[in-house]
Amino acid sequence: MTLMLIDSASLWYRAYYGMPDTLLAPDGAPVNAIKGFLDMSARLIQKYQPNRLIACLDGDWRPTWRVDLFPEYKANRLTEAGEEEEPDLLTPQIPILLDLLDLFGIAVIGADNYEADDVIATIAANEIGPTRIVTGDRDLFQLVDSAKDIKIVYLAKGISAHDLVDRAWIENKYQIPGDRYALFAMIRGDASDGLPGVRGIGEKGAAIIANNFQSLSEALAAAHAGDHRLKPLLQRKLIEGADYIKIAPKLVNCALDAPIPELSHKMPSRPKNLEAIEDFRIRYGLGSSIDRMMAALGW
Numbered sequence: 001m002t003l004m005l006i007d008s009a010s011l012w013y014r015a016y017y018g019m020p021d022t023l024l025a026p027d028g029a030p031v032n033a034i035k036g037f038l039d040m041s042a043r044l045i046q047k048y049q050p051n052r053l054i055a056c057l058d059g060d061w062r063p064t065w066r067v068d069l070f071p072e073y074k075a076n077r078l079t080e081a082g083e084e085e086e087p088d089l090l091t092p093q094i095p096i097l098l099d100l101l102d103l104f105g106i107a108v109i110g111a112d113n114y115e116a117d118d119v120i121a122t123i124a125a126n127e128i129g130p131t132r133i134v135t136g137d138r139d140l141f142q143l144v145d146s147a148k149d150i151k152i153v154y155l156a157k158g159i160s161a162h163d164l165v166d167r168a169w170i171e172n173k174y175q176i177p178g179d180r181y182a183l184f185a186m187i188r189g190d191a192s193d194g195l196p197g198v199r200g201i202g203e204k205g206a207a208i209i210a211n212n213f214q215s216l217s218e219a220l221a222a223a224h225a226g227d228h229r230l231k232p233l234l235q236r237k238l239i240e241g242a243d244y245i246k247i248a249p250k251l252v253n254c255a256l257d258a259p260i261p262e263l264s265h266k267m268p269s270r271p272k273n274l275e276a277i278e279d280f281r282i283r284y285g286l287g288s289s290i291d292r293m294m295a296a297l298g299w
Contacts, residue, residue, distance in 0.1 A: 003127050003265070004050035005120045007135035008057050008108075012037045012097065014136050014155055016090045025284040033093045034100065038289040040159050042296035048132050048153070052265045055101055056119045057110030059258075064113060069247045076194045096284065103277050104293065105268030114258040121254030124150055132164075139190070141170055142182035142254060174203075176210040184210040186248040195252065198241035205234055216245045270299040 015036025023032040045053070061084050066073050077085050101108055111119050121143055124131050130149035133140055136156055143150055144167055152165035163169060167178025176184050187206035189197020197206070212229045213219040223230055223238035230238070238245070271277075281290045 001052065001128065001130075002048060002050045003052040003054070003123075003129065003131045004045070004048060005123060005131060005133045006041065006053070006055045007116050007120060007133065007137060007140070008037075008055045009061075009116060010136045010155070011040060011134065012090070012094065015040060016087060016093075018158070021089060023285075026282075029284070030089045030093060031096075031284050031286065033090050034097045034284065035286060035289040037097055038100075038286070038293045040155075042289075042292035043159055044134055044153060045296040050132065051267060052127075053267055054107045054109055054123065054263075054265045056116045056123070057108060058116045059110040059112045059114050059119070061115060063115060063118075066251055069251050070195075072194045072196075073251065074194050076191075100277075100280055100286075103280065104297070105271070107263045107265040109260060109263060111258040111260065114255060118255040118258045119260065122256050122258040122260055124148075125256050126260075139185065139193075139252075140254070141165055142185065144170060144178065144181070146178075174207060174210075176207050180210045180214070182249075182253055183214070183216065186216055186245075186252045196244070198237055198244060198248075200237040200240070201234065205237070208234065209238075216248055220245050268297060270294075270297070 012033045016033035019032035019036040021030055021032050023030065023035055025031050062074050074084075079085055098108060109119055109123070110116065111122075114122075117137070117139055120133055120135075120140065124133065124143055124145075129145075130151075132151055132153050133143060134153045134155065136154070138154070138156075140152055141154075144152060144165060146167050152163075154163045154165045157163065170176065170178040170181050174181070174184060184206050185197075187198045187201050187209055188203050189195045201209070209219050209230070213222060219230070220238050220242060223235040226235065277290060277294075280286060
């Protein structure tokens with residue numbers, strides 16, 4: 001009973017930038033993100049044959065509790081108006097896409113003051129696997145779990161060449177234990193989210209620490225104790241970064257307590273009347289993209 005969780009924003013951004021902006025509805029409105037999202041989703045559904053499907057959303061892309069911990073969190077993405085930077089031609093496509101997912105009967109879930117990552121993590125922690133998480137965001141590598149068969153369908157290389165990330169993949173890619181990606185990421189930081197990590201420690205240093213310690217607090221204690229597993233430079237940088245180390249676990253780890261509404265997430269059955277979907281097809285010029293999604297759903 002495979003569960004597929006889609007990081008929706010990750011997918012529609014990838015669709016928007018991966019599909020030509022010359023794809024237009026009959027009225028001239030852009031539909032490249034909508035078509036790309038449908039096409040990619042259809043291919044992944046056909047490949048992984050999930051029995052359950054949820055499109056996950058940001059209830060808040062900068063949750064107040066993360067910003068309170070670290071005010072610079074994602075501040076690099078703010079516009080002068082204090083809103084998230086988003087391409088002008090993408091913004092109007094999102095509500096249309098969400099309406100279409102609703103017409104298809106696909107569960108769409110977000111939670112106030114939580115990011116999609118938190119929604120995905122909470123669902124994955126509480127649902128029976130196997131679980132396949134579709135994203136282009138490596139932050140979600142922390143959710144990989146061999147016991148529960150949670151793997152990441154990682155789209156950084158595109159749909160055709162995507163990676164299926166398990167613990168062995170993480171070990172090979174980063175030379176760290178596969179269950180310590182979150183620790184590694186806390187130390188290394190993530191410029192795209194405005195997270196500095198432990199200043200002065202790069203990816204190599206983060207890997208050394210992740211190979212020798214199970215938590216940041218353990219590594220910090222070792223630094224204070226002059227532990228031989230840490231070179232003096234790493235010891236000093238950990239001690240200097242003590243304030244950040246205190247908040248990093250809550251800041252970087254996905255929350256597991258997002259309030260998830262009770263929704264059916266079984267694969268949707270073909271409705272008796274496809275008129276509303278056909279209206280969308282014609283109105284927005286979605287043609288073959290609608291056909292691909294219907295075929296993937298077995299309609």
